[in-house]
Every structure is written in structure tokens, then in C-alpha cells.
Amino acid sequence: MRNKVSLKDIAQKVGVSTAAVSYALSTGKEGKVSEEVANRIKAAAKELNYQPNQIAKSLKMGRTNTLGLIIADVSNPFFATIARVVEDEANKHGYTVIFGSSDECPERAWDLINVLLNRQVDGLIIVPSEASEEQILYLKDQKVPFVLIDRYFPEISSSFVAINNYKAAYDAVMHLAKAGRKRIGMLAYKTSLFHMQERKRGYQEALRDSGLSPDENWLKEVRHGDIKNEVKTAVEEMLASDDAIDALFFATNTLAINGLKYIDSLKLKVPDDLAIVSFDEGEAFDFYYCPLTFVRQPVVELGNKSVQLLLAQMSGSDGGISQVHLDPELVIRKSSGLV
């Protein structure tokens, strides 16, 4: 089978102890073995195509140089990009990443945490799902290094990297107000997760600050699951009332994709009939007839920063909890009706 050659084989071949081989092969321990012996060892290692067994090393060292990443779903482009960025940044620092998709389901997230912990990952990066506070508290209690990304729980003190969702929504809606829209709707997810609450709060504050009294029919929430139909119903209702909306802010890209499809089926014209602002860009919108105004999340920074915070936390050099808010950017194009 493979990987049969171990330190012992090299030691035997050269006629030294495994200790000598270990010293000779690890950098920074040069003084421990004479150069001549070291060279013979290195030659033998190369000849036998020696590949160190990281599992054995990990067991001995108590470190695996592995990071665990729990996201909602890799097949969602937003999370796929995060996964990619985290992978690259981790690799750069000599870490491998193991990821898992929680599907926004706390039970699956628990399973993943246990699997990753049993595999002795050195730290975790987590996009927490709803109702997973218990998990986060457990990790804190167990002193597992971790950082939350994209979302966090304000009532739990922990490291995180997130965007300023309040501001993102506030700016988006203010922009629609400035464009002259009076009846601005918002389509969001029905979830207690803080990032979504913040987006809703931003929406509401912006309405207030624009002197537009929010109508309760303008803010609709749908659940994960049967998105397509729920979005249809929600948008239908926003458009049906006497006070039909004249602008719509989508709280995520998935909501925007589904919402726009339905709006198109109604033959409504963006932005004339309905002005639109969405969250995130993406290939999905590349072919939309009207270039969309959207909130650009700094996803690369989000991913990089989460790795950096985690590594700092693991090395103990940061002395505690770091909470990072990154600023999103409102990219203005035609769909909001101002240009």
C-alpha cells in the first residue's frame, strides 16, 4: 500500500535513530545533527520518496493545521466565493480547510461541529444558522478558537467578521427615496438572525428619515424552503393593495432572483413600473435587461479577514475577541431609476 516509508525506514537505511532523521528533516533544528549525517538522511529520504504522515505528526503535536468552515451551502455562489477565499487564505498560511454545508439547519450544524472537532481542527469559521446560539456558547465554553462570519449574535460576545447590514439597507432605501419613490417595499427572510433584523431596521429607519410612513404591507418575509412560491405570494400582495409599491428592495440575491422572475412574468418594467435594489451581484444578473443597483458585499475581505482573525486568535496574539464590521458599497445603476 502507499505511504509505507516512515522515519523508521530511513533511520534503518542510514543507520541512525528515528530521532536523528526527524531532526535532520525538520527545518530549524539543524544544530541537532551533523551536517554530514543530515545530508545522508536527506538523500535517503528523497530516494525513498519519504512523505511525512501528518496524522502522526498531528497526534503528537496536538495541532492539525486544519481549519473547519461551516457555511450554509457551497452551491450558493455567495458562500462558494467565501469558501474559495477562505481556502486560498488558509493555504497561504499552511492550513488546509475542511468545509461543510449546514443548509441553515441547526441540527446539521451541530453534526458538522462535532465531526470537525473530533477531527481536531485547530479552529472554526462559521456562518451560524438560526437557533444555533447554544452551539456558539458551547464553543466558547470549550475554548475552541472560532470566528463567525456574515452573521453573529449580538447578545453573545464572540469574534466575528460581518458587514454593516443596517447601513447597507439604510443606504439602499435612502437611495430609492432620493430617486423619488414613495412606496418602497422590502422582501426579506423570516428569521431572527441578526443580519436580517439589521437589514429590516435599516429599511425602516430610512423610510422614517425620508418622511415616508412605512405601510406594514410593504415589508414581507418569506421562509427558506418553498422560496419560489412564497416570494410570488409576497410580491403579489405588495403590488395588489391600493398602496401598491413603486420600489422594491431585496434583502438577498436569492430573493432578488426569484422576485425578479415573478415581476418579469407580470410584464412590469424596471425601473419605470418598479424600481429595484438588490443585495449582491452575480452572474445571475448579468443578463437582466436593466442593470441592477445593488449592495456590494466585500466578500473577499470578509473571507480573508475571518481567516486572519482566526489565526491570530489561535496564536493567542490577539488577546481576545475581535469584532470587525466591513462597509458594503451601494453600486448605482439603472434599476433604481436615478441614472
Added chain:
Amino acid sequence: MRNKVSLKDIAQKVGVSTAAVSYALSTGKEGKVSEEVANRIKAAAKELNYQPNQIAKSLKMGRTNTLGLIIADVSNPFFATIARVVEDEANKHGYTVIFGSSDECPERAWDLINVLLNRQVDGLIIVPSEASEEQILYLKDQKVPFVLIDRYFPEISSSFVAINNYKAAYDAVMHLAKAGRKRIGMLAYKTSLFHMQERKRGYQEALRDSGLSPDENWLKEVRHGDIKNEVKTAVEEMLASDDAIDALFFATNTLAINGLKYIDSLKLKVPDDLAIVSFDEGEAFDFYYCPLTFVRQPVVELGNKSVQLLLAQMSGSDGGISQVHLDPELVIRKSSGLV
């Protein structure tokens, strides 16, 4: 720190050997320890919140229950979906997956293979990049269980799961011919990889079988890297000649996205000015004004099958090499000009 509780701690608490604890806690070894002792052990394990250290177990067992997955790029939706499917299928069988993105670069693929092997993955699923034959031969030589996915090297005997690319392209182009198109172009990648060769062969055979003598200007190849500009130039040339194409077959979804953007900028109308068939569906096309005819790859089956083949190979129950070709499906919509 975390995970401090080991078999030894439980053994001490209960007053038995670690062996007894190990037996009591592993299923299928019931007879090895009296029920009464076993119960006390289990109670203690629960009380101490014992979590087995998989690293230690792996070292001892010579198996990690981990699969390595090397794809071109997780942030590409096609590969992201494969990653997701592989993850789910592997989990179902008790395996964790570690993935890495090779970026179609053989050096990066080599690095990934070494990292994964050093981490003692039990097997590999690989989307091979160009010029990586050496790597595949190495894996064979080392008797590492692996299966290739999406692509393979016909001159190297190995397990793989791929689609019938020749047929996919042949059917697509025949369909365009049936739609009355006479000058059918194809935009492909410049690569020696077999799947692309097969797609080109399918295109050429279909032209021949339709009595359309292929013009060498109709088949263009671009390199990864500066896709956007190369696609632009290629499409430009296909349209510029006296024999300008009246239909275009895209060999991948990335090529289609870039190609269609350029075609749109030319104000060409699909399918009247130019009929289109693409590879893969995707959100990207959801908003395209003309529903696209495309080759649907059975990506879920592709992923599932690759895991199944790998597990069979690892268990030694399949006695060698399995080569699976899955059939793609041509989904006919408006862009090809027949409906």
C-alpha cells in the same frame, strides 16, 4: 484546552483499563465487556462529555474516513454543485471531504495531491487538469484509490465518471442543423483535455453527417486566462467572414456567458440572427431574454457515482477499474430556433 478527556480519563474514573473503555464504547464489541461495566463506562463517558479523537483513531487504524476532492474552482457553479453533491454523498457513508481548487493548474494540483495524501485521505476524487497525466500515473503507481470525474485520459487506464461528450456535442449540433442552420460555429477551450476534444469531434462529425462542410473559421478556441477578450475576438472573427456563422455552439457555460454578452453588445438577436446552444444551465441564464437550448449534464449523478465508485474501490469489492459514461440531455428551448 478542549478535548482533554480521553479514554484514559474514563478508565480512571470507572476503575478499568482503557481497553475496556474502548470496547464498551465501540459498537459490535459488546461481548468483550460485561454489560454492567459497559453501562458504568457509558455513563462516565456521557458525564465527562467524551469525544473520541479521530486523529488517534486514524493513526491506529490506518484510515481517516476522509476523502479528498480536487476540482478546478469551487467558485464556479458547476464545480460548486459537484462539491456539494460529493459532500452529501460522502457524509452519508460516514466520510468527510477535504477539497481544493486547482485552477486548472497542474502545479497546484500536485501540491493539493501531496497535501491530501500526507493527510492520509483514504481516496481521491479528481477533476484532472491539463498536463496532469504524470500525477494520475503516480497515484496508480502508489496504489492510491482514486476516481476521475468530468474528464479523464483515454490513454491511462483508470476509474472515472464522465459524460458522453462526443454525443452531447453531436446531438447539439445536429439539432442546429435540423433547425436549418448551415454555418454552425463552435467556441471551445484550447486544451488537450479529452472532454474538450470529444466535444469538438462531436461538432465536426455532426457537421459532416449533415452535409455541411466545416469551415475552419467556424471552430475557435480560447485559453483560460483572458477569457473575456479572447472570446470577443473569436466571436468577432466567426461573424466577420463572408461565411459568417448563423448558429453558435458553446462548449461550456463560462464560454456561453462571455459569448452571449458580446453578442448582445452587437445587437444581434437570438435566435433570428444567431441560433445558440450552450452547455449547462445555470442562474446566469435565467434572465436571458431568449430561453437557451442547452446540454444538461447529470451533475448530481456525476457526483454521487464518483463517490460510490471510490468507496467500492477502497473496499476492494469492485475488483479494479470502473469507467462510467453518463448521458447528457439536450434541453430544447427557443434559442436554437426550432420552437
Added chain:
DNA sequence: CTGAAAGCGCTTACAG
């Protein structure tokens, strides 16, 4: 039925 012991492949404190 039960447990002491060896060993997976490493690293490093320690004694020579």
C-alpha cells in the same frame, strides 16, 4: 469475561 501490552508514526525533553 477481562486487562496488560504493543504499536500506529511522529517529536522532543533528557541523559549520555
Added chain:
DNA sequence: CTGAAAGCGCTTACAG
């Protein structure tokens, strides 16, 4: 400068 030995946390063949 060099190497024997212990030990990371498990599992299991083996002896009692």
C-alpha cells in the same frame, strides 16, 4: 553532537 525513551490517544491480538 547524538540517540534511547516516552508519549500523543486510540485499537486489538493475545495471554490470563
